[in-house]
Structure formats: structure tokens, C-alpha cells
Amino acid sequence: MKTILTGLRPTGNLHLGHYFGACVNYLKLQDEYDFYLEIADVQGLTDNFFNPEKVRHNVKEITIDLLSIGLDSSKVHFFIQSRIPEIAELTVFYSNLVTVARLHRNPTVKSEIAQKKEIFGNEGESITYGFLGYPVSQAADITCFNGELVPGGEDQMPLVEQCREIVRKFNSIYGDTLKEPEILLSENKRIKGLDGNDKMGKSLGNAIYLVDSEEEISKKIMGAVTDENKIKRDDPANPNKCMVYYYHKLVNNKENINKVCDECQKGTRGCVQCKKELIESMNNFLSDFRAKRKVYEENPELVDKILADGTREALKKAKEQMVKVKKAMKLDYEN
Ligand code: TRP
Numbered sequence: 001m002k003t004i005l006t007g008l009r010p011t012g013n014l015h016l017g018h019y020f021g022a023c024v025n026y027l028k029l030q031d032e033y034d035f036y037l038e039i040a041d042v043q044g045l046t047d048n049f050f051n052p053e054k055v056r057h058n059v060k061e062i063t064i065d066l067l068s069i070g071l072d073s074s075k076v077h078f079f080i081q082s083r084i085p086e087i088a089e090l091t092v093f094y095s096n097l098v099t100v101a102r103l104h105r106n107p108t109v110k111s112e113i114a115q116k117k118e119i120f121g122n123e124g125e126s127i128t129y130g131f132l133g134y135p136v137s138q139a140a141d142i143t144c145f146n147g148e149l150v151p152g153g154e155d156q157m158p159l160v161e162q163c164r165e166i167v168r169k170f171n172s173i174y175g176d177t178l179k180e181p182e183i184l185l186s187e188n189k190r191i192k193g194l195d196g197n198d199k200m201g202k203s204l205g206n207a208i209y210l211v212d213s214e215e216e217i218s219k220k221i222m223g224a225v226t227d228e229n230k231i232k233r234d235d236p237a238n239p240n241k242c243m244v245y246y247y248h249k250l251v252n253n254k255e256n257i258n259k260v261c262d263e264c265q266k267g268t269r270g271c272v273q274c275k276k277e278l279i280e281s282m283n284n285f286l287s288d289f290r291a292k293r294k295v296y297e298e299n300p301e302l303v304d305k306i307l308a309d310g311t312r313e314a315l316k317k318a319k320e321q322m323v324k325v326k327k328a329m330k331l332d333y334e335n
């Protein structure tokens with residue numbers, strides 16, 4: 001069984017963008033691979049170092065979200081990044097194998113710096129060593145467990161590529177030790193926001209969270225962007241210009257989706273009714289998630305145990321890897 005590893009920054013709850021963009025894939029992968037799932041608190045701190053409570057709180061939140069979508073802790077090793085000191089150690093070792101210029105050229109890092117002007121400055125002049133270096137730490141995440149495949153979207157490609165370069169450099173200097181990982185590219189289905197924006201995102205304020213209550217779902221869907229040309233109930237409209245139709249397509253069945261499309265085009269469907277139907281379908285879609293989530297919320301010790309067990313197994317694997325790395329680097333003083 002091949003080893004796969006992926007990580008998530010614990011900076012907020014999962015929304016439909018995460019779910020359809022990445023997490024549904026994990027549900028399949030958990031049956032086919034030895035799956036390590038890292039709650040990347042250290043990486044989360046690289047752009048939230050001033051807000052440790054947020055990261056701490058979301059470690060548990062995101063773990064509960066991931067369990068409640070159906071990830072099975074008997075198949076997936078859930079672990080917390082900061083609890084594996086070997087990752088931090090590897091990060092230091094790898095930092096010699098990458099140039100600062102190369103990190104500045106990493107497209108994902110570049111676009112994140114541009115998006116986070118309030119932290120890193122308009123021209124990126126306040127960029128921290130830690131944030132610039134997070135691809136090195138991510139290379140440590142992956143190689144610490146001999147990760148062969150890294151499931152992720154296109155934004156993760158430059159990070160996996162940078163990891164591959166570090167691995168090649170390491171192996172060429174210290175001898176063949178590390179495996180070069182490959183990305184397992186998810187069909188990076190980008191989910192649009194309630195406002196029609198191409199991307200659903202927390203900072204954009206246009207997201208539907210899996211954890212949203214029935215009231216929140218109602219309020220959000222009632223406010224979703226529809227075809228602006230439809231004014232009266234009987235006006236024919238273009239469903240493809242409407243976010244309500246867009247979400248119907250995500251959570252409704254084929255027959256109903258066709259009905260919505262057809263009636264909208266003919267002008268025999270009012271937007272209020274259409275939104276009410278979507279609210280019902282969305283609540284149905286979320287009902288399994290909500291039931292599972294309730295169990296974890298009422299029994300937080302279950303979550304603690306899952307994280308403790310996963311972390312213990314991850315630690316075992318990391319220690320084995322560290323012996324090899326230190327031997328290759330002539331840091332094996334104990335042997
Ligand atoms: N960079 C990822 C993100 O932005 C999170 C992450 C941390 C990760 N470590 C990883 C992804 C290792 C893949 C492999 O969400």
C-alpha cells in the first residue's frame with residue numbers, strides 16, 4: 001500500500017469549496033492508501049502567528065469536520081504537525097538545500113504574499129522568514145513519512161515540486177535516502193461563492209460552511225445572487241447566471257436539477273420557491289454530516305483520542321525516518 005500525505009491549515013471550518021474541491025477525494029483515497037492527514041498547525045501559524053487562539057481552536061474544529069464528512073480514523077492517521085518534532089528538525093536540515101531566491105519564485109508563495117498585504121506589506125517587504133520558508137517545512141511534512149503521493153489541487157503543485165528538488169539535492173549530497181513524492185492532482189473543482197465570485201473563501205465572506213445551522217443556511221441562500229434580469233416571478237431567466245441553480249447542481253438529484261433549469265428558462269418558477277427548495281436540499285445534503293458532528297461535539301474525548309492515536313503512529317514513522325536521515329548526514333552520534 002502506497003503512503004499518501006496531505007495537510008490542512010487549521011484556520012477555519014470546512015466550507016463547500018473545501019468539500020467539493022478536495023475532501024470528497026479523500027473519502028475514496030482512504031480505502032486505497034496508507035493515509036496520513038496532517039493538521040498543519042505550525043504552517044497555520046506562519047500567517048497567523050499573532051493569533052494563536054485561532055489556530056488552537058481550529059485544530060479541533062477541522063478535525064471534527066473531517067471526521068464528520070466520513071473520514072474513518074481506522075483508515076486515516078490524523079495527526080498534529082507540532083507534535084512531531086522531527087518535522088521541525090528536518091525543516092532545519094533542509095533549509096541548507098534551498099535558496100532564498102528559489103523560495104521567492106515559488107508561485108504559490110508569491111500569490112499568497114500578494115493576497116496578505118496586511119501582514120506582509122504592500123510590496124511583501126514585511127515577509128517573514130517563517131512564511132517564506134513554509135515550503136521547506138512542507139517538504140519536511142511529506143518526507144518525514146516517506147509520502148509517495150500528495151493529494152492536492154493545482155495550488156499545491158509548486159510546493160510538491162519544491163519538495164522534489166529538495167529531495168533530489170539531499171539524495172545527491174548525502175546519498176539515496178528520501179523518496180521523491182508525486183502530486184495526486186485532484187480535479188480541482190473550484191466552487192463559486194454565494195455572491196457569484198469564482199472562488200468560495202472565508203476571507204471573501206461568501207462561503208457556505210458544512211457546520212452552518214439550518215437558520216444560517218436559509219439566510220445565506222435567501223441572499224444568494226440570482227439572474228439579475230429576472231424581476232417578476234414569471235420572467236424567464238438564465239439559470240447559468242444564478243448561484244441558486246449552481247448549488248442545486250451540487251446537492252440536488254438529476255431530475256430536480258433539470259426541472260429547475262427548465263422551469264427557470266420558461267418563467268414558470270419563482271426565485272423564492274426555488275431558493276426554498278435549495279434550502280431543503282442543502283439541509284438534506286448536510287444531515288449526515290450534522291448527525292456525525294453532533295456525536296463528536298458531545299464526546300470531545302473521542303476526537304482527542306483519534307488525534308492522540310494518529311499522532312502516536314505518525315511519531316513512530318517519523319522516528320524511523322529520522323534515524324536514516326541522521327545517518328546519511330553524519331549526525332548519528334548515538335550509534
Ligand atoms: N499547504 C497546504 C495548505 O495550504 C497545507 C499543507 C501542510 C500540506 N502540509 C502539507 C499539503 C503537506 C500537502 C502536503 O492548505
Ligand code: SF4
Pocket residue numbers: 226227230237238239242243244245260264265269270271272274275
Ligand atoms: Fe435562479 Fe431559480 Fe430564480 Fe432561476 S428561478 S433565477 S434558477 S433562483
